[in-house]
Each structure stands twice: as structure tokens, then as C-alpha cells.
Amino acid sequence: MSGGRASGVCIRRKRRTPIDTIIGNLNILVIAPPLSLQLLVNGLMVGALFALVAYGMALVWGVMNVINITQGEFVVLGGYVTVLLVDIGIHPFFGVFVAPVVMYAFGWALYRTVIFRIVDKDLFVSILATFGISILLQQLMNQVFGADIRRADHGFATWPFFDNIVTIEQIKLLGAVTSLAWGGFLIYFLKKSRLGQAIRATAQNARAARTMGIDTDKVYAATYGINAAVCGVAGALVAMIWVIEPFIGLIYTIRAFLIVIVAGLGNLVGVVIAGVSLGAAENFAGFILGTEFQVGFIFALLVVILVGRSYLLDRKREYLK
Amino acid sequence: MSNRLKLSIAAVAVSAMAYGAMAPAQAKVEGDTITFGVAVSLTGRYAVNGKHTKNGYDLAVKLINEKGGVTVGGKKYKLAVKYYDDESTAARATQLAERLIQQDKIKFVLGPYSSGMTKAVAPVMEKYKIPMVEGNGASRSIFNQGFRYTFAVLSTSEQYLKSAVDLAAEVAKKEGRDLSSVRIAIGVRNDPFSLDIGAGVREDAARYGMKVVIDEKFPKDVTDMTSFLTKVKALKPDVLVVSAHTVGGAVFVRQMNEQKVSAPMVAMTHCESAKVTDTKIFGNASEGILCAGQWAPELAYKDNIFGTAMDYTNTFEKTYGYVPPYQAAESTAAVMVYADAIQRANSFDTEKVRDALASTDMQTFYGNILFAKSGQNIAKPMILRQVQDGKYRLVAPTAWADSELNYPRMTQ
Numbered sequence A: 001m002s003g004g005r006a007s008g009v010c011i012r013r014k015r016r017t018p019i020d021t022i023i024g025n026l027n028i029l030v031i032a033p034p035l036s037l038q039l040l041v042n043g044l045m046v047g048a049l050f051a052l053v054a055y056g057m058a059l060v061w062g063v064m065n066v067i068n069i070t071q072g073e074f075v076v077l078g079g080y081v082t083v084l085l086v087d088i089g090i091h092p093f094f095g096v097f098v099a100p101v102v103m104y105a106f107g108w109a110l111y112r113t114v115i116f117r118i119v120d121k122d123l124f125v126s127i128l129a130t131f132g133i134s135i136l137l138q139q140l141m142n143q144v145f146g147a148d149i150r151r152a153d154h155g156f157a158t159w160p161f162f163d164n165i166v167t168i169e170q171i172k173l174l175g176a177v178t179s180l181a182w183g184g185f186l187i188y189f190l191k192k193s194r195l196g197q198a199i200r201a202t203a204q205n206a207r208a209a210r211t212m213g214i215d216t217d218k219v220y221a222a223t224y225g226i227n228a229a230v231c232g233v234a235g236a237l238v239a240m241i242w243v244i245e246p247f248i249g250l251i252y253t254i255r256a257f258l259i260v261i262v263a264g265l266g267n268l269v270g271v272v273i274a275g276v277s278l279g280a281a282e283n284f285a286g287f288i289l290g291t292e293f294q295v296g297f298i299f300a301l302l303v304v305i306l307v308g309r310s311y312l313l314d315r316k317r318e319y320l321k
Numbered sequence B: 001m002s003n004r005l006k007l008s009i010a011a012v013a014v015s016a017m018a019y020g021a022m023a024p025a026q027a028k029v030e031g032d033t034i035t036f037g038v039a040v041s042l043t044g045r046y047a048v049n050g051k052h053t054k055n056g057y058d059l060a061v062k063l064i065n066e067k068g069g070v071t072v073g074g075k076k077y078k079l080a081v082k083y084y085d086d087e088s089t090a091a092r093a094t095q096l097a098e099r100l101i102q103q104d105k106i107k108f109v110l111g112p113y114s115s116g117m118t119k120a121v122a123p124v125m126e127k128y129k130i131p132m133v134e135g136n137g138a139s140r141s142i143f144n145q146g147f148r149y150t151f152a153v154l155s156t157s158e159q160y161l162k163s164a165v166d167l168a169a170e171v172a173k174k175e176g177r178d179l180s181s182v183r184i185a186i187g188v189r190n191d192p193f194s195l196d197i198g199a200g201v202r203e204d205a206a207r208y209g210m211k212v213v214i215d216e217k218f219p220k221d222v223t224d225m226t227s228f229l230t231k232v233k234a235l236k237p238d239v240l241v242v243s244a245h246t247v248g249g250a251v252f253v254r255q256m257n258e259q260k261v262s263a264p265m266v267a268m269t270h271c272e273s274a275k276v277t278d279t280k281i282f283g284n285a286s287e288g289i290l291c292a293g294q295w296a297p298e299l300a301y302k303d304n305i306f307g308t309a310m311d312y313t314n315t316f317e318k319t320y321g322y323v324p325p326y327q328a329a330e331s332t333a334a335v336m337v338y339a340d341a342i343q344r345a346n347s348f349d350t351e352k353v354r355d356a357l358a359s360t361d362m363q364t365f366y367g368n369i370l371f372a373k374s375g376q377n378i379a380k381p382m383i384l385r386q387v388q389d390g391k392y393r394l395v396a397p398t399a400w401a402d403s404e405l406n407y408p409r410m411t412q
Helices: A002-012 A018-031 A033-064 A071-087 A092-113 A123-145 A170-192 A194-204 A206-211 A216-241 A250-263 A268-289 A291-316 B002-022 B047-066 B090-102 B115-128 B162-174 B192-208 B226-235 B245-258 B309-320 B326-345 B350-358
Strands: A158-161 A166-169 B033-040 B070-072 B075-085 B108-110 B132-134 B150-152 B183-189 B211-218 B239-243 B265-268 B290-293 B361-364 B367-370 B383-388 B391-396
Touching: A018 A033, A018 A268, A018 B226, A033 A071, A033 A166, A033 A170, A033 A194, A033 A216, A033 A250, A033 A268, A033 B226, A071 A092, A071 A123, A071 A216, A071 A250, A092 A216, A166 A170, A170 A194, A170 A216, A170 A268, A194 A206, A194 A216, A206 A216, A216 A250, A250 A268, A250 A291, A268 A291, A268 B226, A291 B211, A291 B226, B033 B047, B033 B090, B033 B326, B047 B075, B047 B309, B047 B326, B070 B326, B075 B090, B090 B108, B090 B115, B108 B326, B115 B132, B115 B150, B115 B192, B132 B326, B162 B192, B162 B239, B162 B265, B162 B290, B162 B383, B162 B391, B183 B192, B183 B226, B183 B245, B192 B211, B192 B239, B211 B226, B226 B245, B239 B245, B245 B265, B290 B391, B309 B326, B326 B350, B326 B361, B326 B367
Parallel strands: B033 B075, B033 B108, B108 B132, B132 B150, B183 B211, B183 B239, B239 B265, B265 B290
Antiparallel strands: A158 A166, B070 B075, B290 B383, B361 B367, B383 B391
């Protein structure tokens, strides 16, 4: 389409190949090293946020064997809770505490009405069902909140370093810290609390857990609620850091899915590490290769990781001869 | 299961066909009403601008009817519009266009919202030889396919930010700078419309001998622009142009402010739909930004239905409670042009109306309308408005401007 004409213009002038651009971009990073710091820090902060969403997804997947496509919509809903707080005159940072409460109730209710029907079904059914819910939620949000872009104004400043070359938005840093704190809290909760232990027991073997007297239905409802709550926290942060609108959720679902695939299920620390490293990798890819390849690079990286991992597993595998 | 499923699908398909065949042959001109058909995005991604489009159409119909309607063969006809919701998907838009023509027997079609939808619908119009007047499909890829039945009242996409390059050239000349020392950074979303905008800027930059130092395409679902903004920070261009639709535009304004990035001249699109002047959302982050637009209330165009551009704005605001963005204005203009053409054709014959459309030469509150052979309006320039003290001020083209350009832009 227009891309063809666009490059036509370049040809008439001195031709600049993609390789030149990449080398040029690398050169900038070499000349001004603080820029790398900017990309790294931003990537880590953004990645921590994505990790939070991925974390909830891994939990639901691992415990309930449900791939939850509504992840992104939970995030956006959490964002709307925060925006509504601002509308009634409360500082949006309280959204980090209010949104999870509201979203826990929402997740719990959704489990009681729909999700409990698909827990025992195969993975494909869960994808289909949650995909349907995701579309429904998008449209409902569109009806209720309108399609306008919303954001929660937080009033936090930006710290400039190195004569403005590195800027750290306080809200992003706060977001990253909040994400990690929530992650740490959840790990502790799963290890120490009764409910947490019940959740882990159910994840390991639901039937055995039932025989031991664990009400797995309750456990599933709680797990799904916790996931929604975690997404709610992320949503509160997204509404403060970026913007929300009813149809923006899918990005978060896809990113979460990617992180879970890389980190594997049942490995919550891995999720955090995968989240922040992918975030950093994405920022560097965006700078060096150009933003158009930012997402593509991440998916290429995913393929490399999966192929690499299966190669390593193959080498470890022992055969009966 | 699959056999039963197939059977039921077949049953549904057959009954649908039967319904289609049995549907009464509705004429689009019933009694004294001329009905336009349109599938516009009322839900989904484009719902905001889809609503503006619908409001624009409705207001035009209302006012034209109040002024007596359209005269054909000595008889007065009222206007009406039949709407469908295309759910912001091109496939649905195409289906609904077929349905409007085949089932509802609509002979006059108005455009959907966005270039993507318009491009999906235009071939259907060619197939049935039904004229379409649109005000919201600006991608030039709509106008290089030889379509005969699509007419657009707006300026095409590659012109959107050209005026910013022109303005940069004017400023550089005034400062006595060599044009080849002017450095431009371009960031556009990876979709046909935005890519056209980027191509337009690039062509204009080449014409002036300016240098494009950054040329990036954002992914369609852009959330974080740090890597682009970091590059801008590093290379310090003189002109920064960005077109990334509503969400991208909002993210750009926010992050530019939060990461303390700027350029002496910053120009972008979709300011209105991103509501960049809303201090509750953006504070004063948008101060000094230049916003490209098809139209603004301050322009001196007028016609005998709405009066001046400002009169139109007042009427619209009274009816819908908000200031009309250009998306609404161009939709209104599309209906006016259509009504005018039907009246001049003095017939409901689609070929005659098409020919009348092709020979349109009029002024509306929205601007002058004169269609090129390929269907786009070539009589109206794009405008640039700068956010000054939280308000839009018309600064370019300088011939129409009522305010001085604030230059250079400072970091907010």
C-alpha cells in the first residue's frame, strides 16, 4: 500500500538501509550511555507491571487449568474503578487498594456464575468461554463508561537525571514497587496461609485435595478472585501510568500469556523475572530495531526460547534402551 | 454433533436466503422521503468517532429538512438515514453495505467512519454502481484505485501534517536558517491512514531539502513510547510529528510531558478525540502542540443552511452538548453535498446523481468542495491549531490564521 510509495521516496534520495538505521541507533547508545540506562530502567518498571498480570494468569492456569483470556479486561476494569475514585475526589493511588477488593468480588461472582462450569472441561473450552466473556466485558464497558479514553491524574512528578537524559517517572517506579510487593505478598500468602496451602494442594492434585477435605470449589472461586484482584491492582497502575479505554485489554492478555509461556506454570518467581526481562528487551529492541519491530522481536525471542528449551530438555532426556 | 451442526447451519442459511428473497422490494424513496443508508461504528474501537459521524449526519438531515428538504421534479422530499452498526470491523462494514443495497434497496449511501471501513465499503459501491459520499475516509489508498462512485469531502491523509512542514519552513526562513539544517522526526502508527500521513511529511521534507532523522512506525496497540521518545531526546529534532490515532496520541502527549521530551515544533493528529486540552486528563501537557485538523469553527467558510462555521458550531453544541470535532463537521458536509447533488440532478437515477456529484463546486461551512476525478476534495486545505493556554488557536495556513504561532515550544 502506502508503504511501497514511502520507500520509493527513500530510493530517490540517498538510500538508507535498515542495517544503517540499526547501526546508527546502536551508535547513539554508545555515544550516550545514559540512554541505555533510560531504556533499561523503563523496561524493568514496565515489565514488573506486566509480570503482575502474568502472575494472576499463571495462578489460574496452574490451579484451575483455565487459560483466562479475560485477563486484560480485568486490568481495564481495575483501571475504571480507579478512574471512578478520582471522579469522587479520592487520590487514584488508593485505587491500588480499592480496585483489588472490587475486582476480587467481581472475579468471585464471575466464577460462581460462569467459570465453575468450565473448570473440569478441556483447555480449549476455557479459552473459548473466557474469550466470549472478554468480548462481552469490552462491550459492557463501552456502554457503561463510554469509548472515551480515561486516565487517572496522579500528580506525581518525574525525576530527571544526567541533564534530563534519563527521566524516571515516580509513578512508574511506584507501580513497579507495588507490583513486586503484591507479588511478594502473594508468594507469602500461598506458602503460609491455610487458603494458600489449600490452593497449592488443589493445584498439585485436585482429587487428592478433595479426599483430604478441601472444598476445591471454594478454592477455585478464591483463586479466580485473587487473579481478578491482582489484575485490578495492575489496572489501577495502568490508569495512572498510561491510559485506559474499553478495548485496550487484549495487549495485557497477550503479554501475560507470553510471560507465562516463557516462565512456565507454578513458577511465580520465574514469572517476575521473565516479566521484567521481556520488558527491558522490548525497550532495547524498540530503540535499536525501531518501534515497528518491538512486538515482533518479543515474539521472535519467544520462539528462540521455546526452541532452546526443548533442545536442552532433549539433551537431558534419558532413553530406555 | 457435527452432522447436526451442519444441518442446522444449512437450515439457518436456507431460511436466511428465503427471507432475503421474500423481503419486500422497499424503495429508498418512499412517499416524500429520501433515505440514505450508512453502516457506521457505533460500538467497538471507533465508537467515539462513529458517534461524531452519526451526530454530524443527523444534524445535517434535521437542518435540511427544516429548510424544506430537497426538491426533485418540483416536489419536496424530506431526508432520512438508515443506520447499521459495523462494530468497527471492516468485514461487518462490507456485509452491511451489501445489505443496505440488496435488502433495504438503498440507492444513496453515506460513508462509514475511518479509512479502513471506507476502503472496505467502496468496492461494494463500485459493484452495485451506488454513489457514496463520505467524510471520514482520508487514506489516499482509497483514491488511487479508480473508484467512480466514492466521493470524499475531506482532504486526503498525506496532507494532514504537510502544513506542519510548511510552517517549519516558514519559521526557518524567518530565522534565516538554511532549510537543509531543519531536522524532522516522524512517528506514525502502522496503519494505512497514518502511514500515508508519514509519507506526506517525508515527501514535503524532501521537497524542502529537510532531513528526516527519525522515521518510526508504532505498533497498532502502542502503549509505551519510551523507546521512540528516548530517540527524540538523543537526536533533538527541530520538528516532531506524530500520528497514532486516539490512544497513541494520548500516550504520546502524556509521556512526552512526563519524560520531559519536546521539540521546537511538535505537531500531531487526533488531538480532539484524545481530548488533549482536557486539563483533568492531561494537565497542561498539550500546551504548544500543533494539532492537524480538517476544519475548525474559526474558519471563514459559510453556506445558506448552517451559516458560518461558527454558526454550525453553535447549532451543533446546542443539539448535542459538545463542540463539534471535525469528524462531525465533515459528516454534515457529506450530507449537504449529497442533497445538493440530488437536487441538481433533479432525479433519483443513481448515474445522474453520480454525475452531479462529480461536477460539485460549492462552498459549505466546512470549506469549498470540488472533487478530483478520483473522488477526493481538492478545494480545501488542512489546518493547524496550536494549543495556547489550554485553547485551540488557528495558526496555519497563515492565510487563514487568527493567532500567532508560539515558537519554539518549551518542555512543559
